Amino acid sequence: MTDMIALAGVHYSYPDTETEVLRGIDLTVDAGQVVGVVGASGVGKTTLAKVISGFIPHSEGGELSGGVEVDGIQVPTSTLADVVSRVGLVTQNPFNQISGAKFTVREEIAFGLENLGVPRDEMIERVADVVELLGIEELVDRSPYALSGGQQQLVAIASMMVMAPRVLVMDEPTSQLDPSGSRLVFDIMESLASKGTAVIVFEHKLELLRETAEVLHVLADGVIAATGTPREVLSDARTDEWGVGATRFTRAARRAVEQGLLPKKTELPVSLPDAVEVFRR
Amino acid sequence: MSTLYLDRPSPLNRLNPITKLVGVVSIIILVFALPYWWAPLAILILVVVPAALLARVGGRLLVVSGVLLVPLMIVIIVAQGFFNPRGETILFSLGSFNFSLEGLLFALAVGGRTVVLVTATMVLLFTTHPGKLLNALSKNGMPPKIAYVISSTLQIIPSFRTRADSILLAQRSRGLKTGGNPFRRFAVLIPLLSPLILGVFVDVDERSTAMEARAFGSTAKRTALEVLPDPLVEHIARWAVIIVALVALALSFIGALPQVSWPL
Amino acid sequence: MTDIDKPVDPNRTRNNIFIIAGTVVVVATYLYLIIAQPAAVGDGVASGGTPALITLAGYLLGAILIAFGAINRLPTTTVVLVPVAIAINIVVGQITSALGLPLYLDSIGTILVAVVAGPAAGAVTGGLSNVIWGLTLSPLALPFAIVAIVIGFVAGWAARIGVFRSYWAPPIAGIVTGIIAALASSPISAFIFGGATGGGTGAIVAAFQAFGNSLLASTTLQGLLSDPLDKLITFTVVMFILLALPTRFKQRFPFVRQYNVLPGMKKKATPAA
Numbered sequence: 050m051t052d053m054i055a056l057a058g059v060h061y062s063y064p065d066t067e068t069e070v071l072r073g074i075d076l077t078v079d080a081g082q083v084v085g086v087v088g089a090s091g092v093g094k095t096t097l098a099k100v101i102s103g104f105i106p107h108s109e110g111g112e113l114s115g116g117v118e119v120d121g122i123q124v125p126t127s128t129l130a131d132v133v134s135r136v137g138l139v140t141q142n143p144f145n146q147i148s149g150a151k152f153t154v155r156e157e158i159a160f161g162l163e164n165l166g167v168p169r170d171e172m173i174e175r176v177a178d179v180v181e182l183l184g185i186e187e188l189v190d191r192s193p194y195a196l197s198g199g200q201q202q203l204v205a206i207a208s209m210m211v212m213a214p215r216v217l218v219m220d221e222p223t224s225q226l227d228p229s230g231s232r233l234v235f236d237i238m239e240s241l242a243s244k245g246t247a248v249i250v251f252e253h254k255l256e257l258l259r260e261t262a263e264v265l266h267v268l269a270d271g272v273i274a275a276t277g278t279p280r281e282v283l284s285d286a287r288t289d290e291w292g293v294g295a296t297r298f299t300r301a302a303r304r305a306v307e308q309g310l311l312p313k314k315t316e317l318p319v320s321l322p323d324a325v326e327v328f329r330r
Numbered sequence: 331m332s333t334l335y336l337d338r339p340s341p342l343n344r345l346n347p348i349t350k351l352v353g354v355v356s357i358i359i360l361v362f363a364l365p366y367w368w369a370p371l372a373i374l375i376l377v378v379v380p381a382a383l384l385a386r387v388g389g390r391l392l393v394v395s396g397v398l399l400v401p402l403m404i405v406i407i408v409a410q411g412f413f414n415p416r417g418e419t420i421l422f423s424l425g426s427f428n429f430s431l432e433g434l435l436f437a438l439a440v441g442g443r444t445v446v447l448v449t450a451t452m453v454l455l456f457t458t459h460p461g462k463l464l465n466a467l468s469k470n471g472m473p474p475k476i477a478y479v480i481s482s483t484l485q486i487i488p489s490f491r492t493r494a495d496s497i498l499l500a501q502r503s504r505g506l507k508t509g510g511n512p513f514r515r516f517a518v519l520i521p522l523l524s525p526l527i528l529g530v531f532v533d534v535d536e537r538s539t540a541m542e543a544r545a546f547g548s549t550a551k552r553t554a555l556e557v558l559p560d561p562l563v564e565h566i567a568r569w570a571v572i573i574v575a576l577v578a579l580a581l582s583f584i585g586a587l588p589q590v591s592w593p594l
Numbered sequence: 595m596t597d598i599d600k601p602v603d604p605n606r607t608r609n610n611i612f613i614i615a616g617t618v619v620v621v622a623t624y625l626y627l628i629i630a631q632p633a634a635v636g637d638g639v640a641s642g643g644t645p646a647l648i649t650l651a652g653y654l655l656g657a658i659l660i661a662f663g664a665i666n667r668l669p670t671t672t673v674v675l676v677p678v679a680i681a682i683n684i685v686v687g688q689i690t691s692a693l694g695l696p697l698y699l700d701s702i703g704t705i706l707v708a709v710v711a712g713p714a715a716g717a718v719t720g721g722l723s724n725v726i727w728g729l730t731l732s733p734l735a736l737p738f739a740i741v742a743i744v745i746g747f748v749a750g751w752a753a754r755i756g757v758f759r760s761y762w763a764p765p766i767a768g769i770v771t772g773i774i775a776a777l778a779s780s781p782i783s784a785f786i787f788g789g790a791t792g793g794g795t796g797a798i799v800a801a802f803q804a805f806g807n808s809l810l811a812s813t814t815l816q817g818l819l820s821d822p823l824d825k826l827i828t829f830t831v832v833m834f835i836l837l838a839l840p841t842r843f844k845q846r847f848p849f850v851r852q853y854n855v856l857p858g859m860k861k862k863a864t865p866a867a
Contacts, residue, residue: 065845104539108671133543145536148544149482149677150474152461159555161543164474166550173555194485208544332730362643362650398732401793409789409800415808440788443646444734451733460729475665475673476722482677483684483726490681494689515693519686523702526685527835530678530706531843538671547670583644 052118053216053247054078054101059115061100066111070096072271074115080215083238083248085262085279087255089292092268094251095141098220100124101249103132120215120247137214141221143201146208147193154196154204155180155189161212179211182237198225206234210241217241219250223257235261255283255296259319267291284317298324332487334394334455342385342457346560347466350458352568354450356575361446363579365587367435370442378449387456395449403441410437460484466558474552490526497522609663613714616659620740623652627781646785653740653782660743661721664714671846672711679703680723684730697824700727704746705832709758709856712849713750720746734791741779745771745825753855758833760857768829769822776817783813795820 054077061071070093078084088094099105106113107129117124120135140146151157155176162172180186183203188196193204202225209217219238223231235257238248252258258265259279267275267282269291275282282288286303288295295303298318305311311327318324337343342350357377361370382388410433411417417430464477501521541547581587627649665673680703687700704723708716720742728736748771757763783791783799789809790796795816802812836844836856844850 065842104535108535108539108542129542130545130547133545138539138543140536140540142533142536145533146540148478148541148546149485150478152459152481152485156461156555161545163552163554164545164548164550166548166553169553169555169557172553176555192485194489212544334730358650359647362647365643398734398792402790402796405793405796405800406788406790409796409803413800413803437788441790443643444787444790448733451728451736455729455733473662473665475668476661479665479673479676479680479718479722480726480729483680483722484730486677487681487684487726487730490685491688494685498689512695515695518693519689519699522689523686523831524835524838526682527702527706528839530675530682530703531839534671534674534846538674541670541674546673579644579647 052077053080053120054084054249055116055118056101057116057118059100059113059117061096061105061113062111063096064110069271071100074268074271074273076266076273076276078216078247078249080247081242081245082264083242083250083262085258085265086249086251086268087253087258087265087282087291087293088251088268092292093271094268095220097268098138098140098218098249098251101216102136102138102218103127103129104138107132135214136216136218137209137212139206139209139217139219139222141224143198143205143225146205147201148208149193152192153190154185154193157193157204158208158211161208165212175211175213179207182210182240183207184233199227199230202226203230203234206237210237215246217246217248219248219252221252222250223252223254231257253294255279255294256320259283259296259323267293280316280319280323283319296320302327332484332491333460334452335459336387336390336456337459338386338457340385340387340457342381342453345457346558346564347458347463348470348560349564349568350454351463351466352572354454356571357450358447359572359575359579361443363575363582365582367439367442370439370446374442374446374449378446378453382449382453382456385453385457387453390456391449391452395445395452399445399448402444403437406441407434407437410434410440462556462558465554465556468552469554469558475546478546490529494522494526497525605666609666612659612663616656616661616663618656619652619659620656623649623656624778624781626652627785649781649785650737653737657721657740657743660740661718664718667714668711668718672707672715675707675711676715676719676722679707679719680726682706683719683723684727687727688731696820697827698820699824699828701742701745701825702828702831704742705749705828706835708746708749709753709832709836710844710847710850711750712754713747715849716746716750717743718746720744734787737782737786738779741775741782744778745775748774749829753849754853756854758836758855758857761833764829764833765826768826771829772822772825773818775825776814776821779821780810780814780817783817784810789813789816 056074056076059071059074060069062069074097076084086094086097096105099109100113100117101119101124103119103124105111106125113125119132122131122135124132148157148160150160158179159172159176162175167175180189183206185200185203185207188200188204193201196204202222206222217238223234226234231254238250239261242248250258250262262279265277265279265282266273274291275285275287283293283295284299296319298320302311302315302317302324306313306315315327318327357373361373379388382391411429412427412433414430414433414436416436417428417433419431420428421431421434422429461481464481468474468477498518501518578587627645682703683700686702687698690697690699701720701723704716704720707719721739724735724739724742749767752758752767752771757767783789789799789803789812798816798819799812802815803809807815844856850856
């Protein structure tokens with residue numbers, strides 16, 4: 050399986066600062082994989098997302114060292130246009146992602162394709178596909194500015210997806226969404242991965258990460274503090290120390306083990322299905 | 331979205347925006363080219379008002395343009411009536427000031443041109459969705475970055491206005507008066523400015539990188555999702571109308587238009 | 595300069611030609627009006643149409659050429675500033691007039707962009723600001739687009755030569771810009787609108803005419819009464835705002851860094867992660 054994202058020994062500090070935010074990051078994401086990254090707020094998840102998607106160093110500057118390779122190109126030395134054509138970035142604030150260039154959602158989604166000069170027939174088809182996938186048919190004729198935060202986030206995701214990037218970087222894409230919206234986005238990530246896209250998602254929603262991500266990294270103190278399957282990582286006793294927290298299932302099971310109600314060697318559950326399985330035994 | 335556009339079903343709404351634009355330009359050329367003081371009035375009555383009625387925006391036009399134009403016409407009639415240097419035929423006097431016919435006609439001519447300019451443009455704006463207008467212009471050579479700036483501004487103005495209104499409301503509830511001398515009224519503006527202006531600087535990077543991610547800086551030849559109907563009939567009408575206007579201009583320039591001197 | 599700030603402008607020559615052509619058209623129109631002094635305005639019953647058209651056409655064509663050329667020279671980071679700046683122009687301008695102040699204050703955004711991003715950016719912000727005003731509030735603003743372009747351009751150049759590095763220079767630059775604005779807009783006011791662009795300004799023009807001034811002189815005097823004061827305040831406000839703004843916001847602008855536009859920018863800043 051090819052590495053679509055490969056970070057090797059990445060260090061980074063913002064312009065005119067001395068403290069490094071990233072102090073030696075190694076991580077890889079294969080094509081068709083969904084990789085999650087968790088960590089406390091402000092630890093540098095957004096910074097890492099910007100490094101992978103090229104906006105560091107091209108837009109922000111600062112001191113970046115180490116290997117950042119995405120879809121076969123070296124990000125720091127390629128042009129931003131080159132990087133951007135391969136990597137889609139979805140950020141937390143949908144209002145900043147709505148271009149403002151168009152008055153309807155349908156045209157807003159197509160905006161990127163219009164700029165690339167994609168033929169009209171192809172545009173119509175790709176937009177329709179993405180709209181169907183995200184279930185936003187009833188929004189297409191409305192103004193992007195007349196939508197709720199969650200609806201705007203879905204439109205922002207649609208606008209990114211329609212560009213068909215081979216690598217998708219999602220920085221808290223469900224921050225404005227309710228549980229069913231969040232689930233939809235995670236399902237879409239899974240479906241995109243199954244078609245070969247490499248997906249890396251920075252999130253707090255532990256249960257959804259458990260179900261969708263193949264590999265989970267913990268970002269703490271500027272380094273990857275732990276790597277493993279979501280269940281391994283999220284049931285680790287150090288999650289509070291890392292600022293990641295734990296699901297109620299994990300906490301309940303941990304207490305049950307302490308009180309002797311469950312055997313010591315139990316693999317702690319993270320999600321509901323896990324818990325059902327653990328407590329049944 | 332903050333423009334004057336009204337979404338009414340009318341034949342004018344259905345016309346291609348370029349047709350309407352050419353129409354307005356032709357009207358403006360005509361109104362300045364024809365050297366008769368009654369020309370603007372005639373065009374207003376014969377072209378602009380029927381168009382407004384056809385588009386069912388007559389009432390709106392009256393109100394919106396009236397607010398702008400009535401004070402203007404009053405001022406120009408008074409100014410030119412009393413003070414136009416070519417005034418000879420006195421109509422009446424107020425004290426030592428004489429109101430002349432020449433001045434009045436001049437005011438009607440020049441003021442009339444302004445009225446036609448404003449009303450014709452407004453009929454265009456009432457009947458044309460800005461998105462369609464921008465799409466039509468982009469197709470005909472306007473840089474896409476300009477289209478982006480115009481559409482983005484139009485769409486964010488309402489939220490800026492809301493933010494400004496809430497700041498003003500908060501001030502008023504703290505007892506700050508908005509009447510009084512100019513300095514006090516100016517002081518009302520000050521706390522307004524910094525939160526609004528901060529909006530310019532915040533998130534510049536995030537917004538610009540989001541635009542880059544949508545290939546905004548692309549140098550490829552852009553395509554368009556939405557296609558505006560542009561029937562041959564309208565093509566022909568456009569050419570006909572602009573030719574008429576330009577011919578009138580040419581004739582006026584060489585002095586070949588008939589001299590109609592009424593009432594002078 | 596980071597990648598995203600470099601303008602991707604393969605048509606640099608063509609765009610520069612547009613700007614130069616536009617400037618030539620504007621200057622030619624202005625000179626024609628001042629020198630040839632078409633006696634038509636205020637003279638005779640209904641003549642004066644052709645000079646008005648020449649003014650309108652010349653200034654509009656020039657404005658379009660300059661705007662089309664200038665916008666393609668701006669990098670994306672600058673272009674995204676413009677809508678917000680124009681929105682400020684519109685909203686503050688409207689509130690100012692609602693408060694009944696004898697000012698416009700409708701170019702704060704333009705001057706702000708000009709100072710942080712340069713003359714081309716200022717010009718585009720000014721011109722499109724008039725267009726938006728024309729589309730949403732009053733079509734009377736549209737023929738004055740070239741004046742706004744000139745204001746933005748001049749402010750940008752003032753910033754470039756270091757006017758905003760001191761505390762006493764911006765207000766003076768504001769007065770100078772205001773004078774330029776008054777001189778540039780008076781032919782438009784006089785020839786196209788006969789001196790009446792609104793009730794209030796029209797009355798002042800009429801008052802000057804009552805003292806025996808020609809229409810062109812009257813509109814110029816009316817402009818000189820209000821524009822320098824308005825721009826003086828605008829430049830001063832922008833200066834204060836930029837002083838109060840944290841350095842990390844200001845240093846992001848290559849124009850500010852390259853020409854050392856603002857005072858006191860040598861500190862190290864700690865940005866948010």
